[in-house]
Amino acid sequence: MTPGPDLDLTLVRHGATAWNEGGRWQGLTDNVLGERGVDEARRLGARLAGLAFDRCESSDLARAVQTAELALPGRPLTLDPRLREISFGEFEGLNVPEMAAHPAYAAWQRDPWQFAPPGGESLGEVAARMRAWATELPGGHTVAFSHSVAIRALLAALLDWAPQPQPAYPLPFPVRLGHTSLSTLRRRGGVWTLHRLGDTAHLEPVAGTEKGAP
Numbered sequence: 001m002t003p004g005p006d007l008d009l010t011l012v013r014h015g016a017t018a019w020n021e022g023g024r025w026q027g028l029t030d031n032v033l034g035e036r037g038v039d040e041a042r043r044l045g046a047r048l049a050g051l052a053f054d055r056c057e058s059s060d061l062a063r064a065v066q067t068a069e070l071a072l073p074g075r076p077l078t079l080d081p082r083l084r085e086i087s088f089g090e091f092e093g094l095n096v097p098e099m100a101a102h103p104a105y106a107a108w109q110r111d112p113w114q115f116a117p118p119g120g121e122s123l124g125e126v127a128a129r130m131r132a133w134a135t136e137l138p139g140g141h142t143v144a145f146s147h148s149v150a151i152r153a154l155l156a157a158l159l160d161w162a163p164q165p166q167p168a169y170p171l172p173f174p175v176r177l178g179h180t181s182l183s184t185l186r187r188r189g190g191v192w193t194l195h196r197l198g199d200t201a202h203l204e205p206v207a208g209t210e211k212g213a214p
Contacts, residue, residue, distance in 0.1 A: 005140075006187060007139050007141075008185075009185045009186070010184050011151050011154070011185070012180060013147060014037070014066075014146070015033045015066070018031065020034075021034060025093070027086055027092040027120065028088075031062065033067065037179060038066075041066065046202065053072075053075070054138075056068060056077050057077070057143070059083035059085070060080070060083075064083070071180070083130070084150065085147035085149055086123070086153070088117050090102065090104065091105075112171060126149065126153040127156060130150055130154035131158065134154060158192040176198070178198060182196060
């Protein structure tokens, strides 16, 4: 396969919703930003102002679209459903203790990369669609607004991160991404490298920027 052209890719997690602040996992549930999330997106906009992007893309879920439109007002925005969050199926709207009490939880936890929640997606399925999207990107600099699990699944796939089960947390990722955090990848000669991970400098000195569930 011919390697893709040189690319800088800035991945942005959306701002916070009421479910995020309440610790409820939303997946494909199409919640809008809460007051805090709107503020986060506007703070991000001040940081991104003046930066040159060749294209701006987003998940088509409302919380990602709102974040993009508040952070980069007036910029042309391409919506791609491959950038959506993982579908948690029957686990959507639950907090972690409620999720753990579900009869299908233990089976899912045996290997979340291979197994999906009832009616949902496995991490492997999320990584596959995210990787297909990233592989197709042309050269230049793309900024993309997506979601916590989706971004981490992409990073794991591109950078060969091994799953690492976490205590009291249902996903095998040691890394957490704050709302409106920036993560930057570069593709050179078909090889992906990570240059920034979960950067929320634009939110400082606001405390608690990583509170809440994906």
